[in-house]
Amino acid sequence: MRRAIYPGSFDPVTNGHLDIIERGSKLFDEIIIAVLVNTEKEALFTVDERRGMLEEALALIASGFCRLRVDSFQGLLMRYAVEQHADAVVRGIRAISDYEYELQMALMNRRQEPRIETVFMMAAEAYSYVSSRLVKEVYSLGGTIEGLVPATVEERMRVKLHKS
Numbered sequence: 001m002r003r004a005i006y007p008g009s010f011d012p013v014t015n016g017h018l019d020i021i022e023r024g025s026k027l028f029d030e031i032i033i034a035v036l037v038n039t040e041k042e043a044l045f046t047v048d049e050r051r052g053m054l055e056e057a058l059a060l061i062a063s064g065f066c067r068l069r070v071d072s073f074q075g076l077l078m079r080y081a082v083e084q085h086a087d088a089v090v091r092g093i094r095a096i097s098d099y100e101y102e103l104q105m106a107l108m109n110r111r112q113e114p115r116i117e118t119v120f121m122m123a124a125e126a127y128s129y130v131s132s133r134l135v136k137e138v139y140s141l142g143g144t145i146e147g148l149v150p151a152t153v154e155e156r157m158r159v160k161l162h163k164s
C-alpha cells in the first residue's frame with residue numbers, strides 16, 4: 001500500500017493540479033490532497049471552500065484504483081506526513097523557478113524525515129504556465145480562465161469575485 005500526500009494551497013484547484021493528481025494516481029494506491037491552512041498568505045477561498053472545490057473536481061477525474069482523499073493540515077508537512085503514514089510527498093514542477101524552491105524544500109524535508117521521499121512530476125505542457133495566483137489575477141481583471149480550471153471552480157470564482 002503506497003500512500004502519497006499532495007500538499008498545496010489549492011486556492012483554487014486548477015487543471016494543472018488535477019493533471020498531477022490524475023497521473024500520480026497511476027503511481028500510488030492512495031493520494032491525500034492536503035490543503036495547507038496558511039495564515040500568512042492572503043487567500044481568496046476559505047479552507048472549507050477549497051476542500052469543497054477539490055472534492056467536486058476529483059469526482060471528474062479518472063483515478064483508477066487509486067483512492068483520492070481531501071484533507072487539510074497546519075504546521076510542519078513532515079509531521080503531518082508521518083501522522084498519515086505516508087511514503088511520499090508529490091510536488092509538481094512547472095519551470096526552473098519552481099525547481100529551485102522545490103529542491104530546497106525537498107532537501108529540508110528529507111532532513112526532517114529521511115523515510116519519506118519527495119516525488120516530482122513535470123507539469124503538463126498545456127498547464128505549465130498555470131498557477132492559482134495567475135488564475136485569480138487574470139479573472140479578477142476580467143480575463144478568461146476557461147479551460148484552465150474546472151467549470152465548477154470558474155463558477156465559484158464568478159460568485160466570489162463579482163457578486164460579493
Ligand code: ADP
Pocket residue numbers: 007008009010011014015016017020090091092093094098122123124127128129130131132
Ligand atoms: P504552493 O502554494 O506551494 O505554490 P500550490 O497550491 O500552488 O502550492 O500547488 C501545489 C503543488 O502543485 C506545487 O507542487 C506546485 O508546484 C504544483 N502545481 C501548481 N500548479 C501546477 C501546474 N499548473 N502544473 C503542475 N503542477 C502545479
